[in-house]
Amino acid sequence: MIELQHLEKRYDDPLTGQPFYAVKDLSIVFPSGEITALLGPSGCGKTTTLRMINRLIEPTAGKILLEGQDAMSLKPEVLRRRIGYVIQQIGLFPHLSVAQNVATVPDLLGQPKAQTAAKVRELLALVGLEPGQFADKRPSELSGGQQQRVGVARALAADPPVMLMDEPFGALDPLARDKLQEAFREIQHNLKKTIVMVTHDIDEALKLGDKVALLNTGSLAQFGTPDDLVRRPNSDFVRQFLGDDALLRQLAGVRAGTLARAGDGTGLPQVSAQLDARSALSVMLRERAEAVAVTGEDGQISGVLSFHDLEQTAPRAQLSERA
Numbered sequence: 001m002i003e004l005q006h007l008e009k010r011y012d013d014p015l016t017g018q019p020f021y022a023v024k025d026l027s028i029v030f031p032s033g034e035i036t037a038l039l040g041p042s043g044c045g046k047t048t049t050l051r052m053i054n055r056l057i058e059p060t061a062g063k064i065l066l067e068g069q070d071a072m073s074l075k076p077e078v079l080r081r082r083i084g085y086v087i088q089q090i091g092l093f094p095h096l097s098v099a100q101n102v103a104t105v106p107d108l109l110g111q112p113k114a115q116t117a118a119k120v121r122e123l124l125a126l127v128g129l130e131p132g133q134f135a136d137k138r139p140s141e142l143s144g145g146q147q148q149r150v151g152v153a154r155a156l157a158a159d160p161p162v163m164l165m166d167e168p169f170g171a172l173d174p175l176a177r178d179k180l181q182e183a184f185r186e187i188q189h190n191l192k193k194t195i196v197m198v199t200h201d202i203d204e205a206l207k208l209g210d211k212v213a214l215l216n217t218g219s220l221a222q223f224g225t226p227d228d229l230v231r232r233p234n235s236d237f238v239r240q241f242l243g244d245d246a247l248l249r250q251l252a253g254v255r256a257g258t259l260a261r262a263g264d265g266t267g268l269p270q271v272s273a274q275l276d277a278r279s280a281l282s283v284m285l286r287e288r289a290e291a292v293a294v295t296g297e298d299g300q301i302s303g304v305l306s307f308h309d310l311e312q313t314a315p316r317a318q319l320s321e322r323a
């Protein structure tokens with residue numbers, strides 16, 4: 001668990017001497033084993049908050065507790081070894097191979113070579129890069145999406161209990177982003193790291209965040225599950241930021257298979273259980289069907305997803321008008 005208590009970052013304007021608060025009186029608890037998305041408009045203090053957690057930026061007031069321990073009592077380098085950090089410009093070492101890049105921290109910590117080599121192969125496979133094919137390549141030989149995967153593998157190699165991620169998928173085209181988000185969700189499902197992820201992408205926050213912390217001008221506007229924010233926004237700011245199609249957007253992050261119910265889908269249009277529910281809705285509207293049959297990996301019908309089921313998630317007017 002990471003706890004921010006009344007955290008503040010003040011900058012004083014060198015000309016006027018006027019204080020400016022990039023982050024002000026921010027108190028949040030990031031639960032262990034969960035992804036919390038730090039969301040908000042440009043300049044609201046997301047990156048400043050993230051970088052205060054690993055002390056790349058020093059707070060001007062407030063406290064940061066890691067599992068109850070005051071981050072200020074730890075040397076920054078000790079702290080950073082416990083905290084993985086993934087940024088958009090991944091900063092891979094160009095003269096090192098992919099495997100050497102991933103092994104950076106274990107090597108630095110003097111871990112046995114053979115053990116590290118095995119771990120590197122395992123991690124590359126985990127992020128979807130076949131070790132035999134990629135381990136010896138240089139970063140310049142990889143696509144942006146592949147480099148991003150190496151960045152995630154490198155952060156995981158140190159096996160930190162905590163990971164900070166700043167727009168980790170931001171530089172990718174939509175298809176590559178979607179794939180890496182999926183891979184990452186799978187990885188996190190097994191590893192259960194405590195992750196704080198900065199994003200300005202509402203869909204990404206709703207899709208990947210177990211919790212969402214929405215910031216506004218350096219302060220916390222709302223903290224809760226994606227569902228809390230979408231269904232129970234606590235202010236006009238939250239409602240407007242998420243947009244009036246927020247419920248519909250949420251469908252994009254849910255798989256059809258998870259909303260389907262048991263039923264006889266014979267004769268209905270079919271969609272894969274892996275398809276997102278928003279796309280399943282598009283199929284219903286296009287085919288003028290009140291429901292679709294959901295199929296499993298074996299191609300057999302495993303359930304039925306109806307328009308009515310989706311209405312439990314979003315109002316009918318939104319579903320019909322905007323899908």
Ligand SMILES: Nc1ncnc2c1ncn2[C@@H]1O[C@H](COP(=O)(O)OP(=O)(O)OP(=O)(O)O)[C@@H](O)[C@H]1O
Nearest residue numbers: 011021022040041042043044045046047048049200
């Ligand atoms: N070194 C600095 N000196 C003065 N002001 C700063 C400094 N660093 C950041 N700021 C200001 O603090 C505010 C918060 O910046 P921050 O980078 O945390 O925002 P952000 O929410 O991550 O934005 P974005 O989504 O655009 O990256 C901004 O108004 C920024 O201009």
